Amino acid sequence: MNLPEIFTMRMKEKLGKSYLDFIQTYNEDYHVSLSVNTLKISVDHFLEIFPYKLEPVPWTSDGFYYQPDNPVTKHPYYSAGLYYIQEPSAMSPVNALNPTPDDFCLDLCAAPGGKSMQISNLIGDRGLLVTNDINETRVKAILRNVEKFGLRNVLVLNESPDKIAKVIGNCFNSILVDAPCSGEGMFRKDPRAVKSWETYGPAECHNIQREIIDQLENLMSDDSKIVYSTCTFAETENEDQIAYLLNQTELFSQREIQLSGIAYDDENTKYMTHIWPHLQRGEGHFIGSLSGSTSHVKSREKYVDNEPPEIFKLFMDKHMKEPLVGHFVLEGERLILKPEYKVPTKGLRVVREGLLLGEIKKGRFTPSQALALYLKSENFTPILDLESQNFDTVKYLKGETIFVDVKTEGLHLVCTDGFPLGFAKLSSGTVKNMYPPSWRML
Known part of the structure; x- marks a missing residue:
C-alpha cells in the first residue's frame, strides 16, 4: 500500500522499534466481526444457532470475529436484526463508556449507528438514547439500524452539537463522541481513506473536533461518563483534545478505561489508550475516557401514558397477546409510540422520536416494518x-x-x-x- 510519507515518518518516530511490526500489517488482511443484538437474542442462544464459525472479540462480550468468506449479510438472521456488522476495534468505545439501564445517553456523531446499537444493548432500550449525525444522508443509516434493532426509547436527530446543547441542555450522563477524524486507522481497510487524508488531514479534523467537544460542558449532567474516540493515530486529534478538556476547566477529570484484551503500557494509558493493528486484531482506534460534572442539570420528565387511536386498539386486540402501552401520538398519518422519557426538541431536526407503529389512512391501520422488528x-x-x-x-x-x-x-x-x-x-x-x-x- 502506498502510504503518505508524512504519515509514515510520524509513525516511525512515534512507535520506534515496533514500527516495522506496525507497517507490516498493511500487507495483511483486516479483520471482520459482528455484534450480537442482545435485545432480541442472548449471546449463548446466538452461538448455538448461528451457522458460521465465530471467535470472541476480547474487549466486548457480544462481539465476534467471523471468516471473511462467510456470507453473513445474506443470512436471514441479519435481516431479522439479530446482529450488526461492525469493525472489531470500533466496539471498544461503547464498552469503555459502559452505559447502564436508565441512563440518558448521547451518541453525538453516530452514523451509521453501530455504536448506538451497542449502547441500546447495554441500557436494555431503557432510559433514553439520543443518536445524532449532522450529515442528512448518513443519518438515514442510523434510522434504518434503529428500526432493524427494534428500538423504542430513542430519539434520532440530524443536528449540530451546539444546537443540541442549546435546546436539550445538561441532561446526559453517558456521552459518546466518536469524532470525525482523518481516518489513519482505516488505511488498511479502506485505501480511499488515504486519498481523503491528503485533503482532509489531522489539522483540519482537529478544528472540527474542537468545535464538538467545546459543547460537552453544556450537555453533561452532574455525574457523567464521557468517551471521546477516533479511528486515527494523530496526537493532535487524540491526546491533545483530551488534554485540552482537562486543562480548560475543572468540570472534567480522568476516568479509568476498563477493557479486557488491551495492554496498558503505563499509568496514562489507563485513561487514554490505542488499539494498534500490530498488537490487537482490529484497525487503529483511540479511546479517551473522562468524568464530567456540572451544576446546571435539567430534570427528567416522563411522557404520560394515554390511549391509542381506536383503530390501533382493535389491531392490538386482534393480533397482540399483550397490548403496547405508553404515549401514542399521531404525526400526520403516522402513529408513533414515544420513548419513556422526553426532552425538548423544538427547533431541532427530529428524524424519529420513538417507535413508528404504522400509518392510519382512511380508517385503516397499516403496520410498519419497524413494528414488525420490535415485536416478539x-x-x-x-x-x-x-x-x-x-x-x-x-x-x-x-x-x-x-x-x-x-x-x-x-x-x-x-x-x-x-x-x-x-x-x-x-x-x-x-x-x-x-x-x-x-x-x-x-
Missing part, C-alpha cells in the same frame, strides 16, 4: 414461521410471492426460526409480500 413472535398472532435454511425465506426477503401450506388467512407476522422479519397477508396459502422495497435482499 410470542406476542403476535398469527405468525408464519419460515426456517432460516428454507429458500422461501430468501424469496420473502427479496419481496417475491411465496406459497405455503397454511390455513390461516389475513395479516401474519413473518418470522424465521421464531425471529420476526416483516409482515405479509395470506390468502388460500398465497403469501402477499409486505416486505418494504428499500429493505429487500438483492
Whole structure:
C-alpha cells in the first residue's frame, strides 16, 4: 500500500522499534466481526444457532470475529436484526463508556449507528438514547439500524452539537463522541481513506473536533461518563483534545478505561489508550475516557401514558397477546409510540422520536416494518414461521410471492426460526409480500 510519507515518518518516530511490526500489517488482511443484538437474542442462544464459525472479540462480550468468506449479510438472521456488522476495534468505545439501564445517553456523531446499537444493548432500550449525525444522508443509516434493532426509547436527530446543547441542555450522563477524524486507522481497510487524508488531514479534523467537544460542558449532567474516540493515530486529534478538556476547566477529570484484551503500557494509558493493528486484531482506534460534572442539570420528565387511536386498539386486540402501552401520538398519518422519557426538541431536526407503529389512512391501520422488528413472535398472532435454511425465506426477503401450506388467512407476522422479519397477508396459502422495497435482499 502506498502510504503518505508524512504519515509514515510520524509513525516511525512515534512507535520506534515496533514500527516495522506496525507497517507490516498493511500487507495483511483486516479483520471482520459482528455484534450480537442482545435485545432480541442472548449471546449463548446466538452461538448455538448461528451457522458460521465465530471467535470472541476480547474487549466486548457480544462481539465476534467471523471468516471473511462467510456470507453473513445474506443470512436471514441479519435481516431479522439479530446482529450488526461492525469493525472489531470500533466496539471498544461503547464498552469503555459502559452505559447502564436508565441512563440518558448521547451518541453525538453516530452514523451509521453501530455504536448506538451497542449502547441500546447495554441500557436494555431503557432510559433514553439520543443518536445524532449532522450529515442528512448518513443519518438515514442510523434510522434504518434503529428500526432493524427494534428500538423504542430513542430519539434520532440530524443536528449540530451546539444546537443540541442549546435546546436539550445538561441532561446526559453517558456521552459518546466518536469524532470525525482523518481516518489513519482505516488505511488498511479502506485505501480511499488515504486519498481523503491528503485533503482532509489531522489539522483540519482537529478544528472540527474542537468545535464538538467545546459543547460537552453544556450537555453533561452532574455525574457523567464521557468517551471521546477516533479511528486515527494523530496526537493532535487524540491526546491533545483530551488534554485540552482537562486543562480548560475543572468540570472534567480522568476516568479509568476498563477493557479486557488491551495492554496498558503505563499509568496514562489507563485513561487514554490505542488499539494498534500490530498488537490487537482490529484497525487503529483511540479511546479517551473522562468524568464530567456540572451544576446546571435539567430534570427528567416522563411522557404520560394515554390511549391509542381506536383503530390501533382493535389491531392490538386482534393480533397482540399483550397490548403496547405508553404515549401514542399521531404525526400526520403516522402513529408513533414515544420513548419513556422526553426532552425538548423544538427547533431541532427530529428524524424519529420513538417507535413508528404504522400509518392510519382512511380508517385503516397499516403496520410498519419497524413494528414488525420490535415485536416478539410470542406476542403476535398469527405468525408464519419460515426456517432460516428454507429458500422461501430468501424469496420473502427479496419481496417475491411465496406459497405455503397454511390455513390461516389475513395479516401474519413473518418470522424465521421464531425471529420476526416483516409482515405479509395470506390468502388460500398465497403469501402477499409486505416486505418494504428499500429493505429487500438483492
